[in-house]
Amino acid sequence: MSDVEKGHYGRVALIGLGLIGGSLAYAIKRAGLADHIVGYARSKETRDRALELGFIDSACESAADAARGADLVVLCTPVGTYGDLAAAIEPVLKKGVTVSDVGSVKNAVVRDVGPFIPDGVHFIPGHPIAGTEQSGPDAGFAELFDGRWCILTPVPGTNQEALEKFSAFWRACGSQVDTMEPKHHDLVLAIVSHLPHLIAYNIVGTADDLETVTKSEVIKYSASGFRDFTRLASSDPTMWRDICLNNKDAVLEMLGRFTEDLAALQRSIRWGDGDALYNLFDRTRNVRRLIIEAGQDSAAPNFGRNPAAKK
Numbered sequence: 521m522s523d524v525e526k527g528h529y530g531r532v533a534l535i536g537l538g539l540i541g542g543s544l545a546y547a548i549k550r551a552g553l554a555d556h557i558v559g560y561a562r563s564k565e566t567r568d569r570a571l572e573l574g575f576i577d578s579a580c581e582s583a584a585d586a587a588r589g590a591d592l593v594v595l596c597t598p599v600g601t602y603g604d605l606a607a608a609i610e611p612v613l614k615k616g617v618t619v620s621d622v623g624s625v626k627n628a629v630v631r632d633v634g635p636f637i638p639d640g641v642h643f644i645p646g647h648p649i650a651g652t653e654q655s656g657p658d659a660g661f662a663e664l665f666d667g668r669w670c671i672l673t674p675v676p677g678t679n680q681e682a683l684e685k686f687s688a689f690w691r692a693c694g695s696q697v698d699t700m701e702p703k704h705h706d707l708v709l710a711i712v713s714h715l716p717h718l719i720a721y722n723i724v725g726t727a728d729d730l731e732t733v734t735k736s737e738v739i740k741y742s743a744s745g746f747r748d749f750t751r752l753a754s755s756d757p758t759m760w761r762d763i764c765l766n767n768k769d770a771v772l773e774m775l776g777r778f779t780e781d782l783a784a785l786q787r788s789i790r791w792g793d794g795d796a797l798y799n800l801f802d803r804t805r806n807v808r809r810l811i812i813e814a815g816q817d818s819a820a821p822n823f824g825r826n827p828a829a830k831k
């Protein structure tokens with residue numbers, strides 16, 4: 521197999537060494553997709569930890585030093601940092617290098633990184649639809665992307681061979697690959713990811729503000745539903761601030777629809793419209809069935825959390 525078919529890059533630079541950067545490094549090593557992985561993160565502590573864990577082969581003290589001479593550069597930091605990082609690496613990018621990212625929004629990435637991509641450099645933004653609520657270099661693991669989707673949003677005129685190679689790279693990391701327009705990506709992700717996180721942040725915030733129900737009661741009886749929201753609501757605040765600010769239009773569109781539907785639900789409860797409530801609850805059950813059929817979650821009751829249910 522050729523390097524294009526294998527998705528093999530000689531020197532890979534990962535800018536950002538947290539959950540996603542770390543997991544990507546482990547997945548690259550598992551599949552043998554690089555001869556050398558060089559990493560950069562803002563703090564020395566993170567760089568040292570990544571070296572200690574062994575998911576990078578060397579660390580640099582600047583993004584430019586890491587990107588110099590690399591065949592593939594992947595930005596794995598919060599989306600709000602991309603513009604400055606792209607400006608910093610622009611002068612050192614060699615011809616033929618592929619520059620990508622893992623950011624949860626794509627239109628803003630094309631806007632912020634695109635202007636710093638020199639001629640002869642392949643810019644292929646990407647977003648692995650995989651993650652956990654944890655962050656930092658200790659959170660990464662090789663299997664994170666297995667069976668999950670990675671969406672690539674190539675810009676017009678993207679070199680086909682570079683796109684094929686980068687798609688092969690993500691497949692070798694365990695993902696299935698789709699391509700999409702950046703704007704469409706942002707709309708899809710607003711409903712499947714950004715809105716659920718905002719709802720979770722909001723409901724946990726509401727509970728935290730309550731005065732008539734004590735905080736200890738909220739914690740004590742959380743297994744009745746509340747705790748499922750707390751997983752999403754414990755995701756990294758910097759990352760989610762940047763997602764909201766950089767996918768403003770699509771997030772506001774979905775929040776508007778959600779608010780309208782919530783008002784309709786409120787009206788059904790107020791007027792005792794049991795049929796409307798039943799019909800909605802019945803329709804939504806089916807969505808869970810489809811997710812399980814698509815292999816995107818386990819069919820085990822309670823997400824397989826009850827050990828007895830796993831048997």
Ligand code: NAP
Pocket residue numbers: 535536537538539540541560561562563564566567596597598599601622623624625647648649650651652653654655656657659756759
């Ligand atoms: P994370 O675990 O918090 O890691 C972020 C990394 O970026 C850390 O190594 C951090 O270094 C570094 N960093 C932050 N600001 C920096 C700067 N200004 N310059 C250089 N390095 C900087 O975050 P993550 O969950 O891996 O998320 C990274 C990206 O993946 C985000 O763009 C996010 O939208 C995307 N994403 C996340 C998920 C998810 O579920 N978490 C899923 C898909 C995509 P220090 O440790 O030194 O601060």
